[in-house]
Amino acid sequence: MxxxxxxxxxxxxxxxxxxxxxxxxxxxxxxxxxxxxxxxxxxxxxxxxxxxxxxxxxxxxxxxxxxxxxxxxxxxxxxxxxxxxxxxxxxxxLTHPVETLPHVPDTLERLAGEYRLVLITKGDLFDQERKLAASGLGDLFDAVEIVSDKSRATYERIFAQHGDGAERAMMIGNSLKSDVIPAIEAGSWGVFVPHDLTWVHEHAEEPAQAPRFRRLSHIGEVEDLLRQIG
CATH class of the missing domain: 1.10.150.240 (Putative phosphatase; domain 2)
Incomplete structure (x- = not known):
């Protein structure tokens, strides 16, 4: 891997x-x-x-x-x-059905085994566990981290524990503030996949000048990105 x-x-x-x-x-x-x-x-x-x-x-x-x-x-x-x-x-x-976004299941299935996949999410423990179980995606992840917040230290810890460190990691998410910027600060790739609806608290300026920042239209483009960066 x-x-x-x-x-x-x-x-x-x-x-x-x-x-x-x-x-x-x-x-x-x-x-x-x-x-x-x-x-x-x-x-x-x-x-x-x-x-x-x-x-x-x-x-x-x-x-x-x-x-x-x-x-x-x-x-x-x-x-x-x-x-x-x-x-x-x-x-x-707390009872809403889980609706996976386009390209997600197929993309994760192809990436699993070739890469270490880690789910990194914040929120209520029981609710996040419920949604992961209902999504049918749980078996595709090598590790699941449900955290109280996401910071540079969070990514440094997780990618050291479940990989070869932050510099050999990529974080993919819809929040610039939580998923992208702190991951880049930790030394990882930060991949922004915008969603039509994002809580205003998660808004931030795109770190467009950061060498390890990328913006994609949807999850399905992750595979091409991985091929591009080698």
Whole structure:
């Protein structure tokens, strides 16, 4: 084997952000009597960012942030039934079927065995394990790392443990902030595969001048990239 290939999960291998958008729309409807949609979106995003250090990434933290926002915008007058509906919406997110993105299964099957494949994802442990099992992709990975956040140190540790170090690794994902930039900082290749929907917290400028940065249209182009870089 040569390179170790790290893959992000949510919105890289399967759909994820669309469920957050749908739930946020439902949240907006529930609070329509108390605040305008744009104001609610701003307050919810602020709560999510504020709570990342407490709850981490994922559906549970999102649900708690919705409840916190509902209490704030209603000045403590939010009906108990509305809180119940928010909790129901969060639970529904945990049961959505897993929809893999185009080219993902076939590409991973061809890469498995030739390269070390490592799934590197952040979020709630139980939810990520559920989605991986439901995706049918679990057996294709040599290792799975569910982390609280992604940083240069994260990639240095993972690629040293599951490969020949960061310089002999490539990280592939839809988030410039989490998947690409810190991997490049660690010495890896950082491959950006954009998704139509990406949480605003994950936005960042493309490191276009970085020698090990690449942008692809979809996962299926990874094989050609690997042939190009040797």
């Amino acid at each position: 040569s390179l170790t290939l790290g893959f992000d999960a949510d919105d890289t291998l399967w759909q994820n952000e669309q469920f957050f958008r749908l739930t946020e729309a439902r949240f907006t409807e529930l609070l329509a009597d108390f605040a305008e949609a744009d104001h609610l979106a701003e307050r919810l995003l602020a709560a999510e960012r504020r709570n990342l250090a407490r709850y981490g990434f994922g559906i549970k933290g999102f649900t708690l942030s919705m409840i916190e926002t509902a209490i704030e915008v209603t000045e403590g007058r939010v009906p108990a039934a509305t809180i119940g509906a928010i909790l129901d919406a969060g639970r529904e997110m």
